[in-house]
Every structure is written in C-alpha cells, then in structure tokens.
Amino acid sequence: MDRLAAMETFVAVVDSGSFSAAARRLNVGQPAVSKLIAQLEDRLGVKLLVRTTRGLTATEAGLNYYERARRSIEEADEAELAARGAGTSLNGKLRVSALVTFARLHLMPHIPEFLARHPDLELDVVLEDRNVDLVQEGIDVGLRLSPLTDSSLTALRIVSGRRGVFGTTAYFAWAGEPATPGDLNAHAAVIYDPRSGSRGGPVWHFRRNGTEVVVTLRGRLRVTAAEGVRAAVLADAGIAIGTEWMFAPEVADGTVKEVLRDWELPGTDLWAVFPAGRSATTKARTFVSFVQDIMRRHRGPTNLG
Numbered sequence: 001m002d003r004l005a006a007m008e009t010f011v012a013v014v015d016s017g018s019f020s021a022a023a024r025r026l027n028v029g030q031p032a033v034s035k036l037i038a039q040l041e042d043r044l045g046v047k048l049l050v051r052t053t054r055g056l057t058a059t060e061a062g063l064n065y066y067e068r069a070r071r072s073i074e075e076a077d078e079a080e081l082a083a084r085g086a087g088t089s090l091n092g093k094l095r096v097s098a099l100v101t102f103a104r105l106h107l108m109p110h111i112p113e114f115l116a117r118h119p120d121l122e123l124d125v126v127l128e129d130r131n132v133d134l135v136q137e138g139i140d141v142g143l144r145l146s147p148l149t150d151s152s153l154t155a156l157r158i159v160s161g162r163r164g165v166f167g168t169t170a171y172f173a174w175a176g177e178p179a180t181p182g183d184l185n186a187h188a189a190v191i192y193d194p195r196s197g198s199r200g201g202p203v204w205h206f207r208r209n210g211t212e213v214v215v216t217l218r219g220r221l222r223v224t225a226a227e228g229v230r231a232a233v234l235a236d237a238g239i240a241i242g243t244e245w246m247f248a249p250e251v252a253d254g255t256v257k258e259v260l261r262d263w264e265l266p267g268t269d270l271w272a273v274f275p276a277g278r279s280a281t282t283k284a285r286t287f288v289s290f291v292q293d294i295m296r297r298h299r300g301p302t303n304l305g
Helices: 003-016 019-026 030-044 060-084 100-117 169-175 181-186 226-234 248-253 282-298
Strands: 049-052 055-058 091-098 120-127 141-145 154-161 163-168 190-192 203-208 211-216 221-223 240-243 256-259 268-274
Touching (some): 003 030, 100 120, 100 141, 141 282, 154 282, 181 211, 190 226, 221 226, 226 240, 268 282
Parallel strands (some): 091 141
Antiparallel strands (some): 141 268, 154 268, 203 211
C-alpha cells in the first residue's frame, strides 16, 4: 500500500464526505477508494470512518489522523515545489477564515488577483464573525481582530489600526456633531455587541493628552455582527464605534464621517492565526503576505495602518 496515496485518499473522503465524491475528485473508481480506506484501517488497527445520516464522518482517531495526514501531504507538495524550483507558484487547496465585513470590503475584491497569480491553487474562504476552530474546520490560516483570546494559537500581526466614532453626514446634519466624548450621551447609538471575544459593547474609554473620559453609549439597538452595524449606521440610525476599515468606502466618498478624531480609543490589530503546533505552509505564508500588501495599499486617505 502506498502510504501517501492512502493519506491523500483518506483526506479526500473526509473533505468530500463520501467515497463516490472522493473518487470523482481523485479521478479513480469508487471501489478503489473503498479498498484503499479498508487497507488503511487494517494497517492502523482503528476505525477511521463511520457512516451517518449525513454520509461518512471521521471518528476521533480519524480526525487525528486526518490533521496529520493533511499536514504530511502539504509538506510533500512543498518539497516537490522546492525540488522543481517552482518559485512562487502554488497548487492544491488553501482554506482561509475571515470576518465577514472585513472580507467583503477589503479581501474579496482582491481575490481574483491572488488566484490569477496562482492558477493551480484552489481557495476556500470561510466567512464567519465567530472564531472558528481552525483544526476542526481544516483552516490553514485565519484572519482575526484583537484581542486574541487563545494563547495556544500561532499568530502574526498583519496591521494595526484605530477605532473611531462614525455616523452618516445625513445623521449629523439633523443630530449635530459631538464636540466631546460626553456629547455622545445625547446621540442615538448602534452598539456593536459581538459574541466572538472582539472588543465591543456600550462602555468606551476615550483618551487625550493624559486625560481619560469613560462614556457609556445610549442606544436601543444592539447588533452582534459588523454587517448589521454598518447597515444600521448607513440607514441613519445613529453613531457607532468601530474599526476604521468598517466604513472605509463611505468615509472616502463622504457618506460617512468620523468625529472626535482628536480623541483616542483602544486600537485594534489584524492578525493571521495558524493552527496550534503547525508550521505555516508556503501557501498560507504567501496568502498572508498578499493580505499585508493589500493593507499597505490602503494606507493614506483611509489610514488603515
């Protein structure tokens, strides 16, 4: 039995959820896939897959084997690329997770460029505002905002940014602009209340020249996702505190204005995180470098870095 071929077959079965789908992906017959998985289980002496109403599911032993097999396949692919002198060309599959709003505004518009650079690469982008389990969901690299709550993750800071107070020019036209943080008490607020460990809520600390002012926003609307905060603010529902990239397009075209810019709020960092205990693959490192380049391009009028 070819051990690497067995690993590739098992990973294909887990990824696709069935023998038939894995066979199509590998361009072999289904009986060959079934036979190879049976041989692999016999060799290891454990059950790797069980059949459920959803199809084939990996057992606990199967999940452990899947993670290591996937890593071994990636390392074998990278070894071949290095031996061939393949330069920056990438192939295979890369799974990325990212926050919905950040990805929609600042990542997805540039994905065609990344794919054009690497025509043999398949890219899966998992968009979630929650912090997904990188190992369980087979994620190679995740893009997250600080604070990072899992100290076991391997992380690389991509860019540091500011938070600010944002509202539409239409809203400020009738509600007036706050001159001090205390003036926010007189404004309707859209309160970002995420459940992913990201900073949010109604209480904020403003600082300027050694002075600190604590403000509790007043608002009847709380939203758990940044997309909802954006939609509410753009509908003139009130002001919101958010990262500077959240309203970057609207600030640029004048629809949204940032106020109280002479006051400082707790900043935020964009991080690339990798599964614990795993070295970042060439594909993951190349993708992170691409995101870093995207964020460098945004510096200037929108001041994302």
